Amino acid sequence: MGYIIGMVSQKGGAGKSTLARLFARELAKDGFSVKIADLDTQQTTCTDWAADRAEAQIEPEIQVQPFGNIKTALAEAPRFDAYILDGRPHSSQQTLEIAKASDLVVIPTGQTKDDLRPAVKLAHSLADVGISPGKIAFALVKTTNSDSELQAARAYLEQTDYTALEGFVPVSTAYGSAHDAGKAITETSYRTLNEKAERLAQSIIDHLAALTAAKEIA
Ligand SMILES: Nc1ncnc2c1ncn2[C@@H]1O[C@H](COP(=O)(O)OP(=O)(O)O)[C@@H](O)[C@H]1O
Ligand SMILES: [Mg+2]
Incomplete structure (x- = not known):
């Protein structure tokens, strides 16, 4: 494999570290070797979380x-x-x-215009300086559970040259509590919440596989 995946956003609290932990856990669980480079040295969210996880002896x-x-x-x-x-x-x-540096750049965004606009603006600013639009993808994180709002957000993102990843992660206190306990958002006490997070992680994996296949053909 040997993938590099970047989680970026201009906004703080958007869900970068949530996605990093989600993706790391899902791959590690399947036996892949994975590491998070925590480049937010002000927050060190993932670093502190990994220490909590190790202390609680959570596998992997x-x-x-x-x-x-x-x-x-x-x-x-x-x-x-x-x-x-x-x-x-x-x-x-x-x-x-x-x-x-990344094979895939993931930008987390909520479903409101307030979140979507800066997310798309960031993608444009990256494309403007030569990042291939094909490797930029949006992940709907910290959304509502409203189908119509999610559909509208997806429609907005699908007008762009970038990818809107399948799945979404709604706001839930259980996700926050999972993080507090050193867990990823696929490790909450609620199956439906875990499945939602799994679907988004799987969509990142599928998209990476598709990008790699396209590269091999080219
Ligand atoms: N779906 C969610 N529901 C509730 N809280 C969430 C959810 N996703 C993330 N959080 C919480 O929101 C906060 C910010 O998320 P984080 O991923 O650290 O953002 P960033 O890394 O972009 O600054 C964290 O406290 C995290 O636990
Ligand atoms: Mg962070």
């Missing part, structure tokens, strides 16, 4: 390391099946570096 253990420098972080990448770059908000420079 997830490797996370904070890096102040993306070059240092990338030096480790070839050793893993999947290497996840968890970015910091409000940093156009770092976001671009992550996008350049």
Whole structure:
């Protein structure tokens, strides 16, 4: 495999570290070697979470390391099946570096216009400087459960050159509690919530596989 996946957004609290932990856990559970490079050295969300997870002895253990420098972080990448770059908000420079290094860039967004517009704007700003639109994807995170609102959000995203990933993760206190306990959002106490998160993770995996297949044909 050997994928590099970047989680980026201009906004803080959008769901970057949520997606990083979700994706890392789903792959690690299936026996892939995976590591999160925690590039948000102000928050170190994933780093602290991995310590909580290790302390609670939750399997599989997830490797996370904070890096102040993306070059240092990338030096480790070839050793893993999947290497996840968890970015910091409000940093156009770092976001671009992550996008350049990644096989797939995932931008979390809620379903409101307030969230969708800046997410699409960020994607445009990356495409403008040469990032292939094909490797930019949106993940609907922290949404409502309203079908009509989700459909409208999806329709908005589908007008763009980027991918709207299948699935969504609604706001739920159970997801927040899972994180507090060192768990990923597929490890809550509620099967339906876990299945929602699994679907989004699977859609990231499927999209990566499709991108790789396209690259091999080309
Ligand atoms: N679907 C959700 N429901 C409730 N809380 C969530 C959900 N997704 C994420 N959170 C919480 O929102 C906060 C911000 O998410 P996070 O992924 O850390 O954002 P970012 O890394 O983009 O700053 C965290 O406390 C996280 O646990
Ligand atoms: Mg974060």
